[in-house]
Amino acid sequence: MKALCWEGVNKLSVEQVPDPELRNDQDIVVRLVAGTTCGSDLHLIGGYIPAMRAGDVIGHEFVGEVVETGPAVRRHRVGDRVVVSSFVGCGRCWYCANDLWSLCDNTNTNPGVGQALFGYETAGIFGYSHAMGGLRGSHAEYVRVPFADHGAFTVPEGIDDTSALFVSDSVPTGWMGADLGGVRPGDVVAVWGCGAVGQMAARAAILLGAERVISIDRIPERLEMTERYVGAETIDYTTTDVAAELRERTGGRGPDVCIEAVGMEAHSDGPMHLYDQAKQQLRLQTDRPTAVRQAIHACRKGGTVFVLGVFAGAVDKFPLGAVVNKGLTVRGAQMHGQRYIPMLLDRLAAGEISTAHMATHTVSLDDAPTAYDMFKHKTDGCVRAVIRPGL
């Protein structure tokens, strides 16, 4: 079959790879209907995520049709249209039982690598390095889904493929930021980043009762999209002093909850950006935490900062003093998709969440490398490129 492979730093190509097969009794094989580019893919394409091998299939956010089921699969049949959580959970370890699915004990087939990097390994994730499970990604004609009864969800009639696609990762990631960030009715919430995850975090904050939600970015079409489809206020950080603006809009208090949805390759327009970029390129720090620093400084005393962006290792100039002296709660997580996906499909069907607008481009698998280039450089108004192997 054809698949989009990582071939080295900033090198992607569509290659022929062996078809996936059932490896365990609880597996299914899914024929891809659609997948999407994700900002976190850019980190591994750019070489910032360790333990990639040339020839690795990337992609982790997808919807498809079940074409094969293992003998122990109970909830799915051939022909089901399913959206699949990007993180794989076994459903029965202590972490899954406590709805912390991205921390599953039983789905990272390379636990020693993850333990060396983080102290303990994460769950496995599709197409995201051998440190995070070594599973093949979904930018292919077919993909194997382990523990399918727990990670694949039948898409209800009435939800189109493109809308359902984002429930695989972006929507639950954003929802988790607002939920675990503790957003409550009456809160003022600031969200750094107006990509798909940032937009969904802002929407989640609104649906959880936030009084005001303020999103921050620099890309005009993303800011406009966030106002129009999400219903949040926006700040363009290239023309506005973000900290001063947030103070002014919050009666001098600062936001109650700050959600960072940017990640390890953050951009800013100040001198710190050059400093961070130089240190990252020299591997003196692995990640650029620009938005995290800003969120910590902007957050009200006693507030919460939730880090949704992907970070791989160590950062420099982390404002620990602000965390301690302002009494902040700082929290982060990879996506506990299985915890939220059924509820989010219901909300999508009810029209409470809009996702299809984020699919600004649709391409075939053959054109996926070009789509990633466009997505990376944010050209042609690209927010997300949807990759359809059937085109």
Added chain:
Amino acid sequence: MKKALWMVPVAAVGVAAARKAGSAARGGEDRAGDRWLTVTVNRPEEDVRQDGKLPEPLERLADRIDVRTQPAPGDRGTELAARLKEPAPPEATSVPARLAGQDPRQEVRRALREAKALLETGEVMLPDTPPTTRPTPGGRLVGLLSRRSGGEGVL
């Protein structure tokens, strides 16, 4: 240049592992070869030691390991611990021995992980195969670390 730089974090992992092993060899970690290796299984103790037998695949190592179990605090299941009856000598826990897959603790760690997975889920999740399609020097290093990783880590 950038192409080579992505390997730095991977190499750092290797260096960290080597340092840890080195400190053990110098006596900085005097119990490295004798320490209980432990997992917590989200099952009651009677399921973990059904009929007094060890869960597979630990049962296959029964003549070479000591095993103990106890309820985990906070209703988290059962703590399942194993260690070699004959502690691994320092040379067996060195970096070359570990890279060669000759550290006897690797087999115990792998068996503990697999026993936990079997008890909790009924299967040990296997990686996709083949893991990748194009051999490169960097890929071979990641492949080696991946092959060993089931028997390595903080467990």
